[in-house]
Amino acid sequence: MPVWPRPGQTGPVSPQPPRADADVPGYVAALQLPGLADVHVHFLPERMLEKVWAWFDAHGWGGPGTWPIRYRLPEQERLATVRALGLAAVPALTYAHKPGMAGWLTEWCLDFAARVPDAVRCGTFYPEPEAPGYVTAALERGVRLWKVHLRVGDFHPADPLLDPVWGMVQEAGTPVVLHAGHDPHPGRHTGLAPVEELLRRYPRLVLVIAHMGMPDYTGFTDLAARYPGVHLDTTMVGTDFIEAHSPSPPDLPARLADLEQQVVLGSDFPNIPYSYAHQLEALHRWDLGEAWLRAVLWRNGARLLGLADPTCHTVRP
Secondary structure (H helix, E strand, C coil): CCCCCCCCCCCCCEEECEEEEEEEEHHHHHHCCCCCCCCEECCCCHHHHHHHHHHHHHHHCCCCCCCCCCCCCHHHHHHHHHHCCCECECCCCCCCCCCCHHHHHHHHHHHHHHCCCCCCCEEEEECCCCCHHHHHHHHHCCCCCEEEEEHHHHHCCCCHHHHHHHHHHHHHHHEEEEEEECCCCCCCCCCHHHHHHHHHHHHCCCCHHHHHHHHCCHHHHHHHHCCCEEECCCCCCCCCHHHCCCCCCCHHHHHHHCCHHEEEECEEEECCCHHHHHHHHHHHHHCCCCCHHHHHHHHHHHHHHCCCCCCCCCCCC
């Protein structure tokens, strides 16, 4: 597990951006962080993960072979990898694509957390009559993070079947990592408008917009500026791979500097076509300063995940 900075360790640091995964622990230490608080990590049932990888193999971003999975490893090797990188906790984000899946996926996540001591208790939900029951049970069992994928699930987030669920999640203050953007493949209910409709009804939700809502970076940063519970995760944003497909607007770094408390580290590990270090390198080269990096790489995510950190206070909007 990561260690705290030594008592009395102060003064400016100017770490070089990590070029390889082996550089990441030193980079984290140079920023005087206890670790990384990554909110967007996937651990799934093995058969499901194999199907996800097969989908990326076949479709990628433009056809077969355009999205190679960098960390196509057995579960224990993937766990060893994220621990070596310095993740202080391991989310296991899952998502359902049809009725009847979300309940057992949430059960799998809770079982995963029971056998993996540093796992975050995660869950998912889907618009179905059973949703309030399994969400209530999951909250009682300590679920701390949810994942919802609007394109894969092919549902509107304001579906009436989810009204009691959103109400419970809002009152509990548990964050929801929400894939709402059109990229890499749009869906019937992706984009800004469905999320705006949801927030008009549940304005105190703690939403983490996956991939910053790409390609509509501007629309989703505007949304975060209006709703203090809306966060933007860094998943894949600014990397060379994404800039070649869905380039960010020139003013995005300045906008994110203003939203320092609402930007959180996300990676999409293991389903990425480049090294984990490259995500950190991409954030570093925005040149927003070490205080911003400390907030994004650790403090904001630690607050959302409820990690023990004397420098971070769990204050919900």
